[in-house]
Ligand code: KIV
């Protein structure tokens with residue numbers, strides 16, 4: 001069976017999701033998991049956009065052994081040089097060059113004629129080829145480019161040594177049938193040893209469909225992101241493309257190198273480190289993806305699973321909600337269970353998780369894998385939190401004005417303040433605001449129970465806007481007020497850490 005190469009751009013295009021910027025340490029952590037997942041090419045970043053992005057690509061190149069490591073660059077010498085410098089230590093480096101080709105981009109963004117576009121593209125691929133062999137070229141906004149001109153550009157860069165031609169549907173405008181025809185046209189007219197890749201955005205909800213139809217028409221590489229995160233409505237989701245190819249292998253007749261059992265873990269890691277929650281009804285990795293609500297469905301499932309389930313959650317590594325540990329379980333049992341769930345922590349972190357586990361076991365009779373995952377995820381952030389919640393006290397009731405007293409720790413110092421509010425959470429958030437002196441606008445607030453039962457842990461997800469920037473935060477506790485406070489502080493920490501990354505606004509490609 002033919003192979004489809006999986007090019008993951010979570011760390012580059014995915015990171016362009018509002019509020020998602022990652023530090024270089026966080027990127028490395030995700031890259032190592034992507035390698036475990038079996039991703040063929042990891043796009044680590046856009047080195048010219050910030051020193052920390054350059055550092056991320058460098059670190060990924062130094063540590064990833066099996067996957068190709070790729071860096072993005074505009075068709076400009078300073079971009080190319082910076083990308084090549086970041087890739088110096090990579091075992092399998094790839095340079096990804098892009099230049100817009102559609103009429104609308106030529107006329108309004110670049111103010112360049114067709115001939116100039118071809119000249120620049122050729123010149124820059126030729127320049128880069130002196131230093132690196134593996135070059136991918138993307139004619140940006142390809143799906144809105146005149147097909148004959150698109151072919152001309154592709155042929156021109158291939159002549160200079162580009163080996164992969166990536167066809168982006170930059171603004172998510174393509175329709176499957178039309179996009180399939182475009183890929184077929186290119187496949188029939190480009191040399192057979194050139195890999196055709198596609199990169200689809202999800203503005204009309206068609207990114208995965210367009211990617212799959214491209215495969216049927218000869219594309220042999222797809223660019224995608226974990227959880228489908230990315231610029232605006234996001235990119236094609238890796239897990240959806242891969243599971244389509246696995247479950248409907250009889251139709252697509254192709255395979256990938258992805259180890260599907262690593263999908264769930266990767267999805268959780270990306271969600272935790274970017275702070276972007278996965279929507280509950282998201283295909284493959286959403287919380288409801290394998291939940292059956294209707295009685296008729298539940299009855300069918302009990303009689304024969306395949307009546308209503310086309311894939312086994314085990315295939316993507318979703319742990320069964322098993323009762324695993326109790327109040328009397330020791331450190332060793334906890335460490336072993338965490339290992340089984342894919343978390344490898346050093347002694348100090350295990351100790352911290354153990355303490356949290358014991359506290360939870362006092363409040364909650366049954367501790368399931370999902371509870372443990374929630375505790376462990378709080379410990380996987382490599383970034384040191386700026387603020388942490390030390391203590392809170394709430395007064396609330398039907399005939400009192402809700403008030404909150406809060407103590408936060410910052411750099412070893414305890415700061416305390418208090419406030420009234422419309423409700424207990426509002427009072428808590430106002431007291432935190434008095435301490436941090438930030439004025440976040442609460443854009444979203446969501447609470448979910450991790451398991452069933454009155455003693456279940458609650459997970460709170462918030463989205464805040466601070467000085468015009470969106471950030472996400474998550475907090476977990478059996479006390480929903482505490483979970484709310486943790487989520488709010490988590491988002492503030494994200495904001496404060498990211499503020500120092502200073503990404504450049506990149507203009508004109
Ligand atoms: O969407 C796009 O066009 C891109 C290119 C840089 C490949 O992300």
Ligand code: ZN
Nearest residue numbers: 013170199231
């Ligand atoms: Zn893109």
